[in-house]
Amino acid sequence: MLVQQECLGVICVFASEKPVVSERKLSLLETLSAQVALGVQNALLYREIREHADTLERRVQERTVQLETANRELESFSYSVSHDLRSPLRGINGWSQALMEDCRGQLDQNGQAYLDRIRIETQKMGTIIDGLLELSRISRREVTFEIVDMSSAAQTLAARLHEEEPERKVEFVIEPGLIARGDPRLLEVMLSNLFANAWKFTGKHKSALIEFGRTLIDGMPVWFVRDDGAGFDPAYARRLFGPFQRMHRASDFPGNGIGLATVQRIINRHGGRIWAEGQKEKGACFYFTF
Ligand SMILES: Nc1ncnc2c1ncn2[C@@H]1O[C@H](COP(=O)(O)OP(=O)(O)O)[C@@H](O)[C@H]1O
Ligand SMILES: [Mg+2]
Structure with a gap:
């Protein structure tokens, strides 16, 4: 059984009587062996492809697990960072409010304007942190269908x-x-x-x-x-x-x-x-x- 000069195997033909191998029978046998050779080659190729597919599938699964883990870690990192940032921010907000209420008179106009700016910026930061928390909450939530x-x-x-x-x-x-x-x-x-x-x-x-x-x-x-x-x-x-x-x-x-x-x-x-x-x-x- 030859495929592209490569021998894939041998077909032996046994006969119960003294064989008479005519030209016609010989050519039939040759066609048969060519067909079987092709079939065998297809089966070998199929097995090779399956093995490749299995390896690929395994690799994709491994990568997916790695990615999911990395994603979860990132999510929980961003969640705890945002969460932890809230408390010092509340501190800045509170202390600048105290400064405004108790010491406003000691500040000149510039000082008061700077203080107002500090409060506006901390409020902005507060909404950014709330946004991050909201986003990460969506990602961590179980999805039901x-x-x-x-x-x-x-x-x-x-x-x-x-x-x-x-x-x-x-x-x-x-x-x-x-x-x-x-x-x-x-x-x-x-x-x-x-x-x-x-x-x-x-x-x-x-x-x-x-x-x-x-x-x-x-x-x-x-x-x-x-x-x-x-x-x-x-x-x-x-x-x-x-x-x-x-x-x-x-x-x-x-x-x-x-x-x-x-x-x-x-x-x-x-x-x-x-x-x-x-x-x-x-x-x-x-x-x-x-
Ligand atoms: N319907 C819309 N028409 C025009 N621009 C839009 C529309 N929706 C979203 N955008 C643009 O995309 C940006 C981001 O949208 P979004 O994340 O909802 O933020 P926000 O509503 O707070 O501005 C918007 O600031 C705007 O520039
Ligand atoms: Mg919007």
Whole structure:
């Protein structure tokens, strides 16, 4: 049995009677041995590929475990750092408050202004730490998978936003009957961040439209939250999801820049993906799968 000049084996043919090996029989036997040789070669290749696949799978598993451990360590490190930073920060806040109350008169105008600045900066740092803790809480949480009525969650969130600012003219168009499988609490946090952003970044327009639904992109079902508000420079579309990344001035649109990072973590924890499209003053659309 020859395959590409390599001998894979030998076929012996035994006959009970005195054999008469005719040309025809010989050529039949040759075809047979060629076929068997190919079969054997296929089987050998298959075994080799299986072994490779097994090794690869084992390696992937090992790496995954290592990565998960490293991730957990990082998470718990960032959690305890943020947590521990709170108490000295509370100290700075408290002592500068004491300084302000008890010794304000001894400070000149400059001194008082510096003190005010210290307090503003510590408050900023406080919101950053709260943001970090919130993010790390999302990552440490167990994800449960349940059937979630996304349309009615969206309706509730929209109603809440209208209640908070009834004077605003914002129309919500929410596709009815949308069901998903995921963690109800986390999906609500996710949607509420996207809705709050859409609400906030349409705030400088007289009226606004916010849409929530599902569409097909390249044949794949994709969720979206779209608004016709301030939008953003598309060059920074990827950056938006980094913690504390903000494309708008705090004086125009207040915020701590942790919302989209939280949203992305939630989507990732559901095995999905999120991306954004936008144009300055032409609105933004956040697409996600999970
Ligand atoms: N709907 C939106 N329209 C325009 N820009 C947005 C929208 N949502 C998010 N962004 C941009 O992404 C940044 C990050 O969003 P986020 O993490 O929610 O932070 P925050 O809401 O605190 O500003 C925002 O500061 C803004 O620049
Ligand atoms: Mg936000």
